[in-house]
Amino acid sequence: MEQRTHDTPWDKFAKEDPMFYITTRRKKRWREEDAFWQSGEVTAQFIWDLVAPHITSYELAIELGCGIGRLAVPMAKKFNRLKVVDISPHMLQKLRERCESFGVGNLSCCLPTDPWWEEPADFIYSALMFQHLERFEEIEEYVQRIAQCLRGAAFLQCDTRPRNWFVAARRMVPDALLPRTQRRGMRRHRRDPDAIRALLHMVGLRIVAERDPGTELHVFIVTQRPPPLTPSSLRTTTDADEREGEDQT
Numbered sequence: 001m002e003q004r005t006h007d008t009p010w011d012k013f014a015k016e017d018p019m020f021y022i023t024t025r026r027k028k029r030w031r032e033e034d035a036f037w038q039s040g041e042v043t044a045q046f047i048w049d050l051v052a053p054h055i056t057s058y059e060l061a062i063e064l065g066c067g068i069g070r071l072a073v074p075m076a077k078k079f080n081r082l083k084v085v086d087i088s089p090h091m092l093q094k095l096r097e098r099c100e101s102f103g104v105g106n107l108s109c110c111l112p113t114d115p116w117w118e119e120p121a122d123f124i125y126s127a128l129m130f131q132h133l134e135r136f137e138e139i140e141e142y143v144q145r146i147a148q149c150l151r152g153a154a155f156l157q158c159d160t161r162p163r164n165w166f167v168a169a170r171r172m173v174p175d176a177l178l179p180r181t182q183r184r185g186m187r188r189h190r191r192d193p194d195a196i197r198a199l200l201h202m203v204g205l206r207i208v209a210e211r212d213p214g215t216e217l218h219v220f221i222v223t224q225r226p227p228p229l230t231p232s233s234l235r236t237t238t239d240a241d242e243r244e245g246e247d248q249t
């Protein structure tokens, strides 16, 4: 993945006020900082309830776009190892500090340019990240990598609200005139859900469930697609059945 990681908008957000940029809630609206981490516990449980039936092994999970670990800290308890990926080195640094204070020792940090996809993963999840990727090619690249290493299930969240003229017009407005949440890097990019479905199919992944389609929190639960039956695999089955039948007579 050819991506610049220093001085990106997200690295600046991480230095300025990561909790605001991750959840778009001002600190004073969190009655206490703990509420940020509690929201992570709730969301991690929501994710887990959707994917757990599709997961059979608990060796390695991967989070894409982990931020400062709101979800990674609770999710790390469920797997032997958790690999987290983020474009912002500052987010990852804050996550490391958080892990130290939470006593989480089974987590390793990667930049998108590191080969995070090179070993099989039982579970891959990404919440609130795909919506911020400006180019569809970036989503394609992530999805191809996921298909390369997934052996269990993945939870992928995208914004699939319909596009409209207002959203298109807003893109022409300079950042300085926009509220913080709508500036470059932070703004959400709406995607055609059929384009996401086609992409998942193209790389060999199967959608086993969807949740809240057409919203900013559209979830795709995916697994590997079983290989199609070929004439030779059918023949092998039939031959074996015949031999079994012969033994019985």
Ligand SMILES: C[S@@+](CC[C@H](N)C(=O)[O-])C[C@H]1O[C@@H](n2cnc3c(N)ncnc32)[C@H](O)[C@@H]1O
Pocket: 010, 011, 021, 022, 023, 064, 065, 066, 067, 068, 069, 070, 071, 085, 086, 087, 088, 091, 112, 126, 127, 128, 129, 132, 133, 138
């Ligand atoms: C809204 S935050 C979500 C963080 C975390 N998933 C959560 O729910 O608490 C989005 C995160 O995605 C990261 N990010 C943005 N673009 C990225 C990219 N191209 N590759 C990896 N991470 C990216 C940002 O640095 C940020 O930490």
